[in-house]
Every structure is written in C-alpha cells, then in structure tokens.
Amino acid sequence: MRGGTSALTPNDFGVEPLSTWIGRVVGVESAPLPNALAAWECRNDRLAWLGLNADSFIDAVHAARERHGAARIAVVVGTSTSSIGATEDAYRALDADGRFPADNRNPLVHTPHSLGMFVREALALEGPCVTIATACSSSAKVFAAAERMLRLGIVDAALVGGVDSLCGSVLFGFNALQLVSPEPCRPFDAERSGISIGEAAGFALLERDDCGDGSSPRLLGYGESSDAHHMSTPHPEGLGAERALDDALARAGIDAAAVDHINLHGTASAKNDEVEAKLIARRFPASAHASSTKGITGHTLGAAGVVEAVATMLAIEHGFRPGTVNTRVLDPVCGPQLRTAGTAGAVRVALSNSFGFGGNNCVLVFGDADATQRR
Amino acid sequence: MSAPPAHGSFAVDAVAFWSPTLPGWSHARAAFRDEEAPLATPVKRPAPDLLAAAERRRAPDTVALALEVAAAAVRASGRDAQSLPSVFASTHGDLAVSDYMCATLASSPTLISPTKFHNSVHNAAAGYWTIATGCREASSALTAFDASFAAGLLEAASQCSADDRAVLLVAFDVEASGALASVAASVGLLACALVLAPSAGANSIVAIDWELARERVAAPAPRSAAARSLAGNAMSGALPLLEAIATADRGGAPLALPLAPSLALRLTAHALVATEARS
Numbered sequence: 169m170r171g172g173t174s175a176l177t178p179n180d181f182g183v184e185p186l187s188t189w190i191g192r193v194v195g196v197e198s199a200p201l202p203n204a205l206a207a208w209e210c211r212n213d214r215l216a217w218l219g220l221n222a223d224s225f226i227d228a229v230h231a232a233r234e235r236h237g238a239a240r241i242a243v244v245v246g247t248s249t250s251s252i253g254a255t256e257d258a259y260r261a262l263d264a265d266g267r268f269p270a271d272n273r274n275p276l277v278h279t280p281h282s283l284g285m286f287v288r289e290a291l292a293l294e295g296p297c298v299t300i301a302t303a304c305s306s307s308a309k310v311f312a313a314a315e316r317m318l319r320l321g322i323v324d325a326a327l328v329g330g331v332d333s334l335c336g337s338v339l340f341g342f343n344a345l346q347l348v349s350p351e352p353c354r355p356f357d358a359e360r361s362g363i364s365i366g367e368a369a370g371f372a373l374l375e376r377d378d379c380g381d382g383s384s385p386r387l388l389g390y391g392e393s394s395d396a397h398h399m400s401t402p403h404p405e406g407l408g409a410e411r412a413l414d415d416a417l418a419r420a421g422i423d424a425a426a427v428d429h430i431n432l433h434g435t436a437s438a439k440n441d442e443v444e445a446k447l448i449a450r451r452f453p454a455s456a457h458a459s460s461t462k463g464i465t466g467h468t469l470g471a472a473g474v475v476e477a478v479a480t481m482l483a484i485e486h487g488f489r490p491g492t493v494n495t496r497v498l499d500p501v502c503g504p505q506l507r508t509a510g511t512a513g514a515v516r517v518a519l520s521n522s523f524g525f526g527g528n529n530c531v532l533v534f535g536d537a538d539a540t541q542r543r
Numbered sequence: 544m545s546a547p548p549a550h551g552s553f554a555v556d557a558v559a560f561w562s563p564t565l566p567g568w569s570h571a572r573a574a575f576r577d578e579e580a581p582l583a584t585p586v587k588r589p590a591p592d593l594l595a596a597a598e599r600r601r602a603p604d605t606v607a608l609a610l611e612v613a614a615a616a617v618r619a620s621g622r623d624a625q626s627l628p629s630v631f632a633s634t635h636g637d638l639a640v641s642d643y644m645c646a647t648l649a650s651s652p653t654l655i656s657p658t659k660f661h662n663s664v665h666n667a668a669a670g671y672w673t674i675a676t677g678c679r680e681a682s683s684a685l686t687a688f689d690a691s692f693a694a695g696l697l698e699a700a701s702q703c704s705a706d707d708r709a710v711l712l713v714a715f716d717v718e719a720s721g722a723l724a725s726v727a728a729s730v731g732l733l734a735c736a737l738v739l740a741p742s743a744g745a746n747s748i749v750a751i752d753w754e755l756a757r758e759r760v761a762a763p764a765p766r767s768a769a770a771r772s773l774a775g776n777a778m779s780g781a782l783p784l785l786e787a788i789a790t791a792d793r794g795g796a797p798l799a800l801p802l803a804p805s806l807a808l809r810l811t812a813h814a815l816v817a818t819e820a821r822s
Contacts (some may be wrong), residue, residue, distance in 0.1 A: 184652070186653075239755075239757050239805065239806055248664065248665075252644075252645070255641065255645050255723070256644075256645050256648050256649070258645075258722070258726075259645040259646055259648065259649040259722060260649045262722050266721075266722055266725075267722060267725035268722060268725045268726050273725065273726055274726075275726045275727065275728070276688070278723065278726045278727060279634065279635055279686070279688060280635070280636060280665055280686045281634075281686040281688040281691070284686075284687065284688075285688060288803065294757075294803055294804070294805050295803065295806065296694065296697060296755070296802055296803060296806065297687060297690075297694075297802075297803050298685050298686070298687045298694040298698065299685060299686050299687065300684070300685045301636070301664070301665030301666060301684050301685065301686060302664075302665070302666040302669070302682075302683060302684050303664045303665075303666055309683060312681075313683070313698060313701075316701045316702060316705040317701060319705055320549075320551065320701055320704055320705055321549060322549045322697075322701060323549070336648040336652055337644050337645075337648065337660070337663065340648060340652040340653065340655045340660075341644070341655055341657075341660035341661075341663070342660075343653070343655075344653075344655045344656065344657040344660050345660065345661070346657075392628075392681030392682075392683075393679055393680065393681055394669075394670075394673035394678060394679050394680060394682045395673070395679070396673045396674050396676070396677045396678055396679050397674060399661045399662070399667070399670050399671070399674070400657075400661040407679065408679055411679055415681075524664075524666070525661055525664045525666070525670065526664060526666045526667060526669055526670025526671075526673070526682070526684075527670060527673060527674065528666055528669070528670065528682060
C-alpha cells in the first residue's frame with residue numbers, strides 16, 4: 169500500500185481463463201493443509217489456513233482462549249462463495265453414476281458453512297459459530313454481528329474474518345454480468361472498465377473495550393442497510409449506502425467532519441464508483457482522504473470487508489492513507505476527497521465501505537486507541 | 544474474569560410456516576398439536592404475490608419459499624415490513640442454482656446466465672425480500688450447517704436485544720438436486736418465519752427465554768408425526784421450536800438446540816394469554 173503497487177496479474181486461473189486480471193494468492197497450490205485438517209482440503213480452506221497463520225494471529229487467538237475459555241469465543245466469518253471451487257471441481261470429475269468422485273465427497277466442504285466449521289476446528293474454539301454470506305458485504309457484517317454478541321455478553325471475544333478464493337463461479341459469473349475488466353481495474357477512473365477479481369483471507373480478534381493493553385484500534389460503530397432496489401445494481405442515488413453511513417456515524421457518535429480517511433468499496437464498476445463518489449462528495453469535508461485499495465488487491469468479494477477493515481486499521485496504526493492504485497484520471501463526479509496518491513498523516517477516525525449484491529450495505533467505523541476517550 | 548451471563552429473552556409476535564404438505568401456519572400448528580393430519584397430496588411451491596408475475600415463475604425455490612413465509616409472518620404480526628431488519632438462515636442456499644452453476648461451468652462456462660449468477664448468492668432471498676417490500680433496514684443471510692436455525696435465531700435474538708427492536712427471522716432449505724445430491728442431504732421444501740420482539744406486546748404469541756449452555760446435545764427429535772415427516776429437510780432443526788410454540792399452552796419442557804459441538808441454545812417457551820385467541 170505504501171509503494172502504491174498493484175498485485176494484479178493476467179488471469180491464469182482454471183481452464184480456458186478469461187482475458188482479465190486477477191489478484192491471485194501465490195503458493196496456495198503448494199500449501200496443503202496439515203494432516204489433522206486434511207478432511208477440509210480445498211482452495212478456500214487452504215487460503216483460510218494461510219491467513220490464520222499470518223502475523224502471529226493464531227498466537228493471539230490461543231492467548232484469548234486461555235483468558236476467556238474456548239466456549240466464550242465466537243467464530244463469525246464471512247464469505248461469498250466459500251469452497252464452491254471444490255464443488256466445481258467435482259462437477260468436472262463426476263463418476264459413472266453422476267455422483268461426486270470418491271476423493272472429493274466430504275459433505276462439509278460442499279456447503280457454504282465450510283469456512284466457519286474449518287476455522288472453528290482449526291483453532292479449537294467452542295463458542296457460537298456462524299458464516300455470514302451477504303455477497304461483498306459479508307465480512308464487514310461479521311464485525312457488526314460480533315459487536316452485538318460482545319455487547320450482550322454472549323461471548324467475551326470473537327474471531328471475525330472472511331475468506332473467498334478464485335473459482336469459476338465468480339470469474340464467469342461477473343463476466344456474464346459484463347462487470348469484468350480486460351485490464352487491471354482502475355477504481356474511480358474516468359475510463360474504468362470493470363472489476364478485477366481477487367482472493368484473500370483476513371481475520372481480526374475482537375474483545376470488549378476494557379481488554380488488552382489499550383493500544384489496539386477500536387471498532388467505533390457500524391451501519392447496515394438494504395438498497396431495496398436491484399439484485400446486482402446499486403441504488404442510483406446511493407440511498408442504501410447513505411443510510412448505512414448514517415447508521416454507522418450515529419452508532420459511533422461522530423459527525424462526518426471527524427472522518428480522516430475512508431477506504432471505499434470502489435470496485436471500478438461503472439455504477440458502483442459513480443454512486444459512491446457522489447455520496448462521498450456530498451457528505452464529507454475535502455480533508456477526508458478517500459481511496460480504494462482494490463487496484464492493489466482486486467475485489468476479494470466476500471473477503472473484501474475484512475481485508476479493507478484491516479487496511480483501514482493499518483492506516484490508523486501507521487498514519488498512512490493509501491492511494492487509489494492504477495487510476496490515472498479521476499472521474500469528474502469525484503470530489504476533492506478522492507485521492508490517487510497515498511499520503512502520510514495522523515488518522516484518528518476512518519471508515520470502510522462494503523456494498524454487495526442484493527443491495528446489502530455495511531459501513532464500519534474504526535478509531536485509534538484514544539478514540540473512545542475523545543467521544 | 545467474570546463472564547457476563549449469556550442469556551436473554553424475546554417475544555414471538557407471529558409465526559409462518561410452509562411445506563408442501565403443511566402450506567401455512569394454522570394447518571402446521573394443528574398438525575404439530577396432533578389435531579390435524581398433513582395433506583395427503585403435496586401442493587406446488589408457493590407463488591408469493593409480492594413478486595411480479597414473471598419473477599414469480601422465474602424465482603428460485605428458496606426465494607419463493609422465503610418470501611411466502613416472510614410476508615405471512617409480517618402480515619400476522621401487524622407490523623410494517625419496511626420497519627423490520629431481517630435475518631435469513633439457510634443451510635445450503637439454493638441447491639438447484641448451485642447445481643446449475645457448477646454443471647454449466649463444467650460444460651460451457653461462458654454461457655452462465657447473469658440472472659442465475661446473481662441468484663446464486665446466499666442472500667438472494669434477503670435481496671428479493673427487501674426489494675419487494677421496499678425495506679431499507681439491515682438484512683443478513685447466514686448458515687451454520689446443521690445448526691443454521693439455532694444460529695439464525697441467536698442472531699435475530701441478539702439484534703432484537705441489542706437494538707431493542709423487532710426483527711424478522713426467515714429460515715428455509717430446499718431439495719438437493721443434480722450431482723450435489725450426492726453430498727448435500729435435503730429433501731422437500733421447508734420454510735418458516737418468526738417476527739421477534741424485544742418484549743411481549745398485545746400481539747405476542749409466546750415469550751421465549753434463551754441461554755447458552757456448555758453441553759453436548761443431540762438435535763431434539765420432533766414429537767409429532769407431522770414434524771417427523773419433514774425431518775429430511777436441511778432446515779428441520781426449526782421444527783422442535785415450532786412444535787414448542789404450537790403447544791405452548793400445554794406447557795412444555797425446555798428445548799436444547801445444538802449450536803456448536805459442545806454448545807447448546809436452551810429455549811423455554813411460555814404461553815401468553817393471547818396464544819389461544821390468535822391460533
């Protein structure tokens with residue numbers, strides 16, 4: 169993000185790959201699951217495992233398990249297609265009776281909760297475990313569901329996250345909707361031509377405010393709403409997105425003027441970016457630095473919520489607001505908030521937008537460690 | 544460390560139910576009370592009038608089912624659909640759409656239908672519901688495999704308590720079809736919807752106390768012959784609570800629904816004065 173470089177590469181996924189660019193995680197193919205978890209073998213759970221093993225996250229979860237007990241930690245994860253890639257593989261290798269091949273017949277892999285069950289088993293957690301699947305807002309909404317569980321005392325900690333992996337369903341599905349770009353995606357560019365699909369795993373451990381050493385970023389609020397407009401096109405005036413924004417600001421108890429940074433949904437689809445740019449232009453001061461990180465990662469779909477929540481928290485932690493990579497000339501509908509270049513500077517309050525099919529919207533508000541005291 | 548108690552309560556303001564042999568809550572309620580038999584001849588899938596005629600034909604089974612019970616529950620609750628956040632729970636989502644997607648990808652991937660693709664998202668029913676009713680409140684869609692009903696109920700109950708407002712819960716699964724049937728077990732169509740309220744009002748049917756308990760429990764077996772006949776559907780985990788609501792006036796033992804391998808959602812349904820009048 170600091171270097172402003174894109175990780176997108178020409179699509180080489182699957183047979184007869186479409187002419188587009190993808191955000192492919194290198195090395196998934198050569199990273200099998202440990203033997204104890206081998207029953208879960210599939211690209212999505214491999215990616216989940218790679219994510220859990222990054223950044224000492226497993227150690228943090230183990231420590232939380234010691235503090236609270238395994239039954240007091242929820243698993244709330246989001247995905248759009250979960251391990252459907254394994255199901256697609258089975259359909260290309262059906263046996264003579266039209267059944268799944270014997271080596272790809274684990275029912276727990278061919279169902280959307282595969283992700284939640286895998287994470288629960290991999291980390292030996294025993295609290296409530298649920299997979300939220302609201303398309304591209306999935307792993308933003310996990311923060312909202314987990315916050316409610318923490319607030320009500322249902323659990324003392326929640327492992328939230330999201331994983332989506334490259335598969336035929338999304339590459340050819342978005343292609344059918346004419347939303348896939350032939351070039352690396354250029355969010356908010358006047359000549360943007362669609363999305364670049366990516367894959368990712370992201371996780372966070374949430375606890376109540378009085379836990380830890382006080383240095384962690386804070387989830388200050390969340391907003392959720394529905395467009396009530398169309399299954400795959402955003403509301404033309406962004407009414408649903410604005411409602412989620414209003415809900416998020418109200419729950420956080422802050423005004424739009426207090427926002428230093430916004431990680432936008434910014435997919436580089438013609439319609440999303442137009443609607444979102446207008447919303448930002450009419451609601452935020454020019455000082456708010458708004459950008460999309462999808463030119464770096466691609467659109468990681470059901471994982472985008474948590475990936476961009478993590479990017480937002482990194483912006484707070486490191487005092488650096490990323491730019492909008494790949495974008496050359498901003499669409500004239502963009503206001504002064506929209507930035508192509510990254511900039512250094514303190515970030516105290518930052519938002520992350522996630523909007524999905526079905527008109528499903530979620531806005532998260534994060535703050536620095538002192539944010540709760542300032543309110 | 545003092546763990547806050549994991550318990551709460553809510554009222555049920557309305558129930559809706561649909562299966563091909565029990566196409567409506569009044570029939571299902573009577574059948575769960577052993578007072579009526581399910582239909583001998585199953586009826587065709589519902590055609591919710593919330594959808595335009597063309598959509599009614601084209602909609603996936605999950606969408607038709609979910610909208611049917613959601614509309615019936617909201618109508619019975621006397622509330623405005625636009626005022627209710629919603630939680631849609633389904634074990635597998637639309638298995639027929641998944642079968643179509645995977646079969647088409649295996650044969651001719653560039654011919655995927657854009658409509659089928661956007662209907663393949665797990666929140667398709669939630670999307671159609673909010674579009675059809677003009678509801679801009681939050682909507683969620685979730686799965687927890689065989690604990691999907693319990694997890695959906697916990698999510699709806701926590702929204703209800705956390706924000707002190709009524710919430711619509713819709714739960715459904717459809718028949719496994721195509722090659723997916725070799726790995727996904729689900730027979731027939733089954734859907735139910737509950738309107739949850741933070742506390743009992745004049746319209747409430749039952750009050751429910753819930754708590755999380757660290758115990759390993761098996762899914763409770765349905766008590767009535769009618770409910771047992773639906774046990775093959777992947778959302779059959781909803782049946783014990785629906786039976787408990789249907790028979791709340793007779794008093795009943797608390798239920799323990801498995802939520803995770805060593806965690807149960809304990810539920811106790813209390814009849815309210817209005818129970819009989821509203822049956």
